[in-house]
Amino acid sequence: MGVTREEILVLGLTAGVVGSLVGGLMLGVGLGLAVQGAHIGWLLVLPAAPVAGLLGYVLARKLAKKLPTQG
Numbered sequence: 001m002g003v004t005r006e007e008i009l010v011l012g013l014t015a016g017v018v019g020s021l022v023g024g025l026m027l028g029v030g031l032g033l034a035v036q037g038a039h040i041g042w043l044l045v046l047p048a049a050p051v052a053g054l055l056g057y058v059l060a061r062k063l064a065k066k067l068p069t070q071g
Helices: 005-035 039-045 048-064
Strands: none
Touching: 005 039, 005 048
């Protein structure tokens, strides 16, 4: 059994929504802290985009496990 178009669409939508929510939250809170002088906020700002992308990667790996193996 392969991966359907519906599953690929749901993967894209889920990765986009969850990634933007997590990345946006980290960016917003981190910048808020950094602007107020708390340097710890940069620990949230700098990895915001990679963490958001990593969530999509994890979801894609989960879906790729459903692909039939060749050989």
